[in-house]
Amino acid sequence: AQKITQTQPGMFVQEKEAVTLDCTYDTSDPSYGLFWYKQPSSGEMIFLIYQGSYDQQNATEGRYSLNFQKARKSANLVISASQLGDSAMYFCAMREDTGGFKTIFGAGTRLFVKA
Amino acid sequence: DTGVSQDPRHKITKRGQNVTFRCDPISEHNRLYWYRQTLGQGPEFLTYFQNEAQLEKSRLLSDRFSAERPKGSFSTLEIQRTEQGDSAMYLCASSLGTGLGNEQFFGPGTRLTVL
Numbered sequence: 001a002q003k004i005t006q007t008q009p010g011m012f013v014q015e016k017e018a019v020t021l022d023c024t025y026d027t028s029d030p031s032y033g034l035f036w037y038k039q040p041s042s043g044e045m046i047f048l049i050y051q052g053s054y055d056q057q058n059a060t061e062g063r064y065s066l067n068f069q070k071a072r073k074s075a076n077l078v079i080s081a082s083q084l085g086d087s088a089m090y091f092c093a094m095r096e097d098t099g100g101f102k103t104i105f106g107a108g109t110r111l112f113v114k115a
Numbered sequence: 116d117t118g119v120s121q122d123p124r125h126k127i128t129k130r131g132q133n134v135t136f137r138c139d140p141i142s143e144h145n146r147l148y149w150y151r152q153t154l155g156q157g158p159e160f161l162t163y164f165q166n167e168a169q170l171e172k173s174r175l176l177s178d179r180f181s182a183e184r185p186k187g188s189f190s191t192l193e194i195q196r197t198e199q200g201d202s203a204m205y206l207c208a209s210s211l212g213t214g215l216g217n218e219q220f221f222g223p224g225t226r227l228t229v230l
Binding site: 004031032033035037042043044045046047050052091093095097101102103104105106107108 | 146148155156157158159160163170171173204206208215216218219220221222223224226
């Protein structure tokens with residue numbers, strides 16, 4: 001069964017520093033996709049980055065990179081040069097190729113960026 | 116129209132009343148999803164449409180819940196005989212294409228409070 005685990009309920013980071021948000025997943029499907037979304041206090045979910053299970057390289061999108069360790073089933077999000085506007089909830093999510101387009105989300109990590 | 120819109124943004128109702136929410140996806144997107152998000156949790160998948168066909172429903176979607184997408188455009192989610200446990204944020208998302216990595220674009224959500 002699909003499962004996403006985010007073990008950090010809250011994280012603090014100093015402005016301009018890098019931060020890693022942890023995500024582990026469980027699936028028996030060899031073909032799957034992993035996503036990270038940001039949810040500011042306004043409530044809207046914002047797509048950040050995607051990693052396919054067969055992608056050879058770690059995904060990067062601007063200040064966001066995904067540290068994909070397939071054998072460990074982990075897909076950690078790294079945010080470099082944190083900004084005050086990065087303060088938000090961050091959700092890791094997964095979709096299986098045989099999962100019927102259902103996306104499973106983790107419980108989220110709240111990130112606080114300190115000035 | 117550059118994004119997914121949802122109406123209303125907030126709904127307060129009394130237990131036992133029926134409520135209906137509307138979602139307008141990005142115009143060219145053929146896939147539409149409904150999620151429910153309770154406080155402190157990630158979104159939970161409810162149902163999914165490809166064009167006008169409802170292809171998957173979560174077990175969370177009890178018989179009090181019904182969703183439609185007539186003509187494959189906007190969608191409605193109706194909850195009959197609301198219960199206090201239905202209080203949550205209801206999120207709609209849309210996407211285009213069939214690939215695992217196709218990004219889901221989320222709307223701002225409808226926050227339901229059942230008194």
